[in-house]
Amino acid sequence: MIPILFFFFAGLAIASALLMVTHKNPVYCAIFLIITFFALAGLYFLLGAQFLSVVQVIIYAGAIMVLFVFVIMLLNLSEEVRLPAGRRLQSGFGIVFAAILGVQLLVIAAAGTRVFGRLSGDTPVSGTVERLGAALFSTYLYPFEIASVLLLTGIVGAIILGSKKLPKEQ
């Protein structure tokens, strides 16, 4: 059962990621990205990380992507225009970086089972909220606090930018 589901979600993730890059209509691109997030959430769930999988849906699919769709619709982006000629340099760089990334992925995949250990199916409750909370507030307390300060800075910055008085139009 688990392998079937794994290949279903993995295939879905790859297919929708490819469609996201290749589709011409930006709204459809956003929707395929949402489907990718869902497939990833499914994979997390299969790994026993229930909390991570639901948070993935809430934060990425439910909040961030809604904003993406909102902005895409508000700007009313039309079909993608073909890149003008003379952008050979960009595509050259793109190919080089894609090749580097591909090699890295292959190396990680090859070393994966050796370095990270094989994921076993006998710890299905590894990602529960209780365990995650305990780990965050004991072992990882320092990075947790640093991250919260970072988020606070972001919130304060957003409020300052948002509350800046615009010159009154008379």
Next chain:
Amino acid sequence: MNELGFAWIDIGILLLKILVVIVVNLVILMIMEWAERRVSAFIQDRLGPNRVGPAGLFQAVADGIKFFFKEEVVPTGADKWLYTFAPLLVLVPALMTFAAIPFGTTLELFGRAEPLQIVDLNIGFLYIFALVSLGVYGVVLGGWASNSKYPFLGGLRASAQMISYELALGMSVIGIVMITGSLRLSTIVEYQNGLLLGFLPRWNVFLQPLAFITFLVAAFAETNRLPFDLAEAEPELVGGYHTEYSSMKFAMFFMGEYIALITTSALLTTLFFGGWDFPWVDEKALGIWGVLLSIAAFALKTGFFLFFFLWVRWTIPRFRFDQLMRIGWKVLIPLALLNIVLTGAGLLFVH
């Protein structure tokens, strides 16, 4: 148990529970469609639909038949795929939400203990919250795919509204999670069994009154009900995001909205009013009668909230959009945060 690690009887019972929940949801949906008109008529001193069946009870059936036979119109220039897909995106998450809500105590029959809940998820509340946050896509994409100005504005309004109120909705429940120490909805209900100060049922509404108010207001906004139905405000937007929809596609939007209403009422009951708990009675000691009593208590409380939603809809006028956003960001979210701080202080004081 077979080689795949599950017993067929479990699968069978699970499917049976899913079927029962969906059928009951659809029946309540039909009653709600009738009740909405009858209650509104009662409040406005009219009669309401009373021709089809006794007291007009079969009005929903008549409407259903009408929806089936109406012509399907797809506007020119609409995005066909998304236009067809959007109503489903509203209906399906709404139907899925009920899976995590416990609607009765454990049923013991033929030597099996069967909890009256489809799945008892460890992350029950987060699961519901995730599905609620997905409901917005149907509305937004429906508005956009219609390729028409009013639905488009309705969709944009809906997305802004739902993102804002999701925060208040989620944060008001954190107090309950802090008290209970679990996100599992069955645990939250179990915790509310028992008495407070010897006579009051230990429901979260008494322990978390502020959270209840913020959750209730945010729930009205999340379900797009009046006084917060800015996404479909008739005087401004014709019909809102579903203006261009007809026939069964419109019916699906309609059904999705009402099922979200049923789920929200059930959730209010579960989180704040003890779920299936009948006060002053120990359901577990009563055997099969206790089970029936728990289901009846759950149905009664949920029914009250359904009526409450109708009551408010026909009593309170609609807010303006800027007022709506101000209430969401400047009133509800600070109140929800205050509630978290107060709950933390209270827990520190008690322990």
